Amino acid sequence: xxxxxxxxxxxxxxxxxxxxxxxxxxxxxxxxxxxxxxxxxxxxxxxxxxxxxxxxxxxxxxxxxxxxxxxxxxxxxxxxxxxxxxxxxxxxxxxxxxxxxxxxxxxxxxxxxxxxxxxxxxxxxxxxxxxxxxxxxxxxxxxxxxxxxxxxxxxxxxxxxxxxxxxxxxxxxxxxxxxxxxxxxxxxxxxxxxxxxxxxxxxxxxxxxxxxxxxxxxxxxxxxxxxxxxxxxxxxxxxxxxxxxxxxxxxxxxxxxxxxxxxxxxxxxxxxxxxxxxxxxxxxxxxxxxxxxxxxxxxxxxxxxxxxxxxxxxxxxxxxxxxxxxxxxxxxxxxxxxxxxxxxxxxxxxxxxxxxxxxxxxxxxxxxxxxxxxxxxxxxxxxxxxxxxxxxxxxxxxxxxxxxxxxxxxxxxxxxxxxxxxxxxxxxxxxxxxxxxxxxxxxxxxxxxxxxxxxxxxxxxxxxxxxxxxxxxxxxxxxxxxxxxxxxxxxxxxxxxxxxxxxxxxxxxxxxxxxxxxxxxxxxxxxxxxxxxxxxxxxxxxxxxxxxxxxxxxxxxxxxxxxxxxxxxxxxxxxxxxxxxxxxxxxxxxxxxxxxxxxxxxxxxxxxxxxxxxxxxxxxxxxxxxxxxxxxxxxxxxxxxxxxxxxxxxxxxxxxxxxxxxxxxxxxxxxxxxxxxxxxxxxxxxxxxxxxxxxxxxxxxxxxxxxxxxxxxxxxxxxxxxxxxxxxxxxxxxxxxxxxxxxxxxxxxxxxxxxxxxxxxxxxxxx
Amino acid sequence: xxxxxxxxxxxxxxxxxxxxxxxxxxxxxxxxxxxxxxxxxxxxxxxxxxxxxxxxxxxxxxxxxxxxxxxxxxxxxxxxxxxxxxxxxxxxxxxxxxxxxxxxxxxxxxxxxxxxxxxxxxxxxxxxxxxxxxxxxxxxxxxxxxxxxxxxxxxxxxxxxxxxxxxxxxxxxxxxxxxxxxxxxxxxxxx
Numbered sequence: 001x002x003x004x005x006x007x008x009x010x011x012x013x014x015x016x017x018x019x020x021x022x023x024x025x026x027x028x029x030x031x032x033x034x035x036x037x038x039x040x041x042x043x044x045x046x047x048x049x050x051x052x053x054x055x056x057x058x059x060x061x062x063x064x065x066x067x068x069x070x071x072x073x074x075x076x077x078x079x080x081x082x083x084x085x086x087x088x089x090x091x092x093x094x095x096x097x098x099x100x101x102x103x104x105x106x107x108x109x110x111x112x113x114x115x116x117x118x119x120x121x122x123x124x125x126x127x128x129x130x131x132x133x134x135x136x137x138x139x140x141x142x143x144x145x146x147x148x149x150x151x152x153x154x155x156x157x158x159x160x161x162x163x164x165x166x167x168x169x170x171x172x173x174x175x176x177x178x179x180x181x182x183x184x185x186x187x188x189x190x191x192x193x194x195x196x197x198x199x200x201x202x203x204x205x206x207x208x209x210x211x212x213x214x215x216x217x218x219x220x221x222x223x224x225x226x227x228x229x230x231x232x233x234x235x236x237x238x239x240x241x242x243x244x245x246x247x248x249x250x251x252x253x254x255x256x257x258x259x260x261x262x263x264x265x266x267x268x269x270x271x272x273x274x275x276x277x278x279x280x281x282x283x284x285x286x287x288x289x290x291x292x293x294x295x296x297x298x299x300x301x302x303x304x305x306x307x308x309x310x311x312x313x314x315x316x317x318x319x320x321x322x323x324x325x326x327x328x329x330x331x332x333x334x335x336x337x338x339x340x341x342x343x344x345x346x347x348x349x350x351x352x353x354x355x356x357x358x359x360x361x362x363x364x365x366x367x368x369x370x371x372x373x374x375x376x377x378x379x380x381x382x383x384x385x386x387x388x389x390x391x392x393x394x395x396x397x398x399x400x401x402x403x404x405x406x407x408x409x410x411x412x413x414x415x416x417x418x419x420x421x422x423x424x425x426x427x428x429x430x431x432x433x434x435x436x437x438x439x440x441x442x443x444x445x446x447x448x449x450x451x452x453x454x455x456x457x458x459x460x461x462x463x464x465x466x467x468x469x470x471x472x473x474x475x476x477x478x479x480x481x482x483x484x485x486x487x488x489x490x491x492x493x494x495x496x497x498x499x500x501x502x503x504x505x506x507x508x509x510x511x512x513x514x515x516x517x518x519x520x521x522x523x524x525x526x527x528x529x530x531x532x533x534x535x536x537x538x539x540x541x542x543x544x545x546x547x548x549x550x551x552x553x554x555x556x557x558x559x560x561x562x563x564x565x566x567x568x569x570x571x572x573x574x575x576x577x578x579x580x581x582x583x584x585x586x587x588x589x590x591x592x593x594x595x596x597x598x599x600x601x602x603x604x605x606x607x608x609x610x611x612x613x614x615x616x617x618x619x620x621x622x623x624x625x626x627x628x629x630x631x632x633x634x635x636x637x638x639x640x641x642x643x644x645x646x647x648x649x650x651x652x653x654x655x656x657x658x659x660x661x662x663x664x665x666x667x668x669x670x671x672x673x674x675x676x677x678x679x680x681x682x683x684x685x686x687x688x689x690x691x692x693x694x695x696x697x698x699x700x701x702x703x704x705x706x707x708x709x710x711x712x713x714x715x716x717x718x719x720x721x722x723x724x725x726x727x728x729x730x731x732x733x734x735x736x737x738x739x740x741x742x743x744x745x746x747x748x749x750x751x752x753x754x755x756x757x758x759x760x761x762x763x764x765x766x767x
Numbered sequence: 768x769x770x771x772x773x774x775x776x777x778x779x780x781x782x783x784x785x786x787x788x789x790x791x792x793x794x795x796x797x798x799x800x801x802x803x804x805x806x807x808x809x810x811x812x813x814x815x816x817x818x819x820x821x822x823x824x825x826x827x828x829x830x831x832x833x834x835x836x837x838x839x840x841x842x843x844x845x846x847x848x849x850x851x852x853x854x855x856x857x858x859x860x861x862x863x864x865x866x867x868x869x870x871x872x873x874x875x876x877x878x879x880x881x882x883x884x885x886x887x888x889x890x891x892x893x894x895x896x897x898x899x900x901x902x903x904x905x906x907x908x909x910x911x912x913x914x915x916x917x918x919x920x921x922x923x924x925x926x927x928x929x930x931x932x933x934x935x936x937x938x939x940x941x942x943x944x945x946x947x948x949x950x951x952x953x954x955x956x957x958x
Contacts (some may be wrong), residue, residue, distance in 0.1 A: 442865020724911030
């Protein structure tokens with residue numbers, strides 16, 4: 001390639017070193033958080049089989065720990081693995097040290113601070129209540145700064161000062177990752193903090209954890225759309241594209257084989273980046289979103305199958321002629337299994353996105369099995385392969401035990417197989433039980449808990465599989481720790497030499513065409529497009545490349561987002577649907593804080609079995625005041641969309657106190673603490689005002705002191721009801737009462753008469 | 768292996784080389800087929816007002832099922848005669864039981880013996896004087912909301928059938944009966 005550079009102004013050789021200290025830090029953090037994430041995973045898997053493992057403490061209940069598990073697995077374990085891969089490979093692919101060591105370290109410590117903040121706030125119930133985006137606004141701000149300000153800046157500036165003319169495919173995937181994750185994070189996390197509301201509207205300061213409280217600016221169906229645009233693309237651009245980049249660097253390195261096809265890299269990169277973005281609404285099939293959105297989600301998911309498989313093909317075919325190596329090299333085994341799991345997951349994904357399949361799989365453990373095949377199989381195994389390949393290079397000592405690597409390989413793959421097979425079975429079993437009818441036309445399992453009890457053997461197998469996988473993680477940690485202990489007193493830092501890029505570069509001519517037909521246009525097309533010459537030009541221009549990537553993800557996003565927000569008929573309004581009363585609003589925040597949405601959906605699909613079980617299907621207009629939406633994605637407990645009025649309020653309170661005193665086989669945690677803790681009535685005004693600022697018509701309830709008065713009046717009324725029902729008289733100011741008030745409201749507005757136009761000042765229509 | 772076909776490009780990054788292989792033909796074929804499928808799927812279901820949707824499917828299914836259960840009976844009225852007549856139809860009592868398990872068993876137990884709801888199998892009732900009161904209570908609720916109102920969640924026919932099923936529970940022997948509450952009332956009218 002030097003021959004292509006004009007010889008006259010060839011720049012002089014430059015000497016530089018790589019920063020491997022930052023790679024060591026991220027690698028060790030990967031392992032540390034991997035252990036934590038999987039340990040919490042095993043604990044919450046245990047809670048689903050043995051509710052006693054919720055320990056009766058508010059901080060350790062499933063609803064609070066499940067977000068901790070998912071955040072730790074995705075952002076701490078996989079996140080640090082991504083950063084280790086990016087920092088190691090980018091420097092070498094660019095023949096340049098990271099642009100700024102200071103930014104590298106700010107990135108590292110900033111990210112670990114975010115993780116620690118997440119680990120502290122989530123068990124405390126400080127959450128925005130949106131899956132995989134639970135972290136509250138101050139942490140969200142930190143993520144934006146650390147991700148784009150530190151990591152993004154450092155990465156793009158390194159591209160700018162690179163000494164390698166062309167960008168390798170791994171870098172393309174890193175570019176897509178950084179750009180898209182920034183976009184997803186910023187737009188999904190837009191929220192109104194209570195602190196802001198109090199400062200500018202009520203003049204009070206929030207107390208305690210209310211400082212951190214905020215609500216999504218989006219509501220109902222639109223929030224659902226944003227959330228799954230984010231959620232699905234977090235899978236795409238946090239768990240897929242960076243790991244493809246990782247694969248493209250570490251696999252050919254470990255196998256010492258050329259990448260199978262450069263052209264396939266181009267086609268599958270662009271098709272993946274462009275198509276993935278559209279697929280989010282497949283998480284909302286048959287929910288209260290317009291059909292066109294759900295259809296787009298499905299068909300783009302189907303079209304995503306081959307672009308995803310492009311990565312698998314390029315990975316597996318790179319190993320052609322090296323399979324004998326795979327047999328003897330546990331690192332390559334990790335890679336091969338990881339890529340194979342990627343292939344399986346990316347076949348299964350499109351399949352689950354087909355509406356009729358999704359009608360069975362949605363809300364069941366099938367989805368859980370699918371994500372674990374992806375996370376433990378693709379992300380986990382690939383990460384382990386990378387860590388073992390990196391260890392001797394960054395710690396400059398041979399890996400302590402090759403046998404332990406092999407042992408880790410077998411424990412993790414066996415654990416993985418047990419996990420996913422059990423949970424597939426559980427998912428399909430439960431999905432079929434939900435829709436089973438007997439010969440009289442009645443639901444065969446009308447009692448929800450029956451369908452859950454049936455899954456218990458599968459849950460025990462999951463615990464076993466998960467424990468095995470976790471044990472493998474511990475073996476890895478031990479092995480790497482021993483390797484680290486054997487490191488030299490001072491690391492050797494080799495000095496590399498390469499010329500800086502000359503500012504002058506003349507694009508070489510397109511390659512000669514291989515077509516023999518005498519058609520000039522065809523020949524030109526073949527040599528410039530089919531042989532990838534045009535793309536070779538882009539690979540020399542990081543800014544242009546990044547802008548094109550941005551365009552690919554933005555165009556698709558706007559195509560779906562603009563109609564979702566602008567077409568009114570997408571969310572037909574329902575006159576009888578009124579805002580929550582102030583007390584119910586406070587109860588809703590309890591619902592969010594306890595993470596109820598982790599086990600309960602609030603979305604009845606227009607499917608006969610579901611309407612039969614839960615009542616009239618949910619309409620988009622019922623959720624227009626839901627900031628954030630709480631539709632949920634998994635039914636470990638029954639749907640609550642029409643819970644209001646199905647039980648007495650006395651039942652609700654006793655059920656919260658201890659679910660098993662009413663439903664013997666329930667696996668729900670006890671919420672006795674809610675019967676002790678008081679609702680902060682003074683803080684309700686701020687909540688109502690915040691909702692009003694977001695466009696909820698609260699009328700006079702925003703006047704100072706009004707919301708508190710209304711809340712206290714409703715609480716009094718409910719206590720009178722409770723006493724008349726023979727219930728507890730002393731729960732008047734508790735969170736349990738507020739939560740019960742919210743639950744008793746759920747889904748009831750639909751069948752109420754539409755209020756007269758003037759009653760907007762009387763929220764909820766409560767007398 | 769088939770290395771004869773592979774043509775190594777001049778790309779090289781940190782020792783990583785790339786072949787200039789073409790993309791596999793089957794990859795292209797499936798990719799194009801998926802796009803064609805997507806196009807026609809969208810046209811058929813979303814640009815065609817005649818196509819069935821999840822909502823029309825649901826309405827069709829509800830219609831069929833309602834006919835299957837209540838077809839011959841038409842609209843039911845909550846009179847003592849109707850309620851008592853239904854108790855002798857084993858098929859309808861099966862349907863009623865299914866509904867009972869879905870909506871009532873949480874509080875009244877699967878066999879009607881009562882948990883925090885009353886025992887429905889004994890001769891004592893709190894709010895029922897005659898059999899049609901069962902329908903009223905199912906519809907409007909009772910005990911300041913301790914017994915929820917079902918008028919919006921269940922159709923009229925379903926509520927009449929439920930009254931009938933609950934009437935049929937009287938005199939059965941539940942596994943763990945709750946102590947009688949309210950006052951004993953005369954037997955249901957015969958039918």
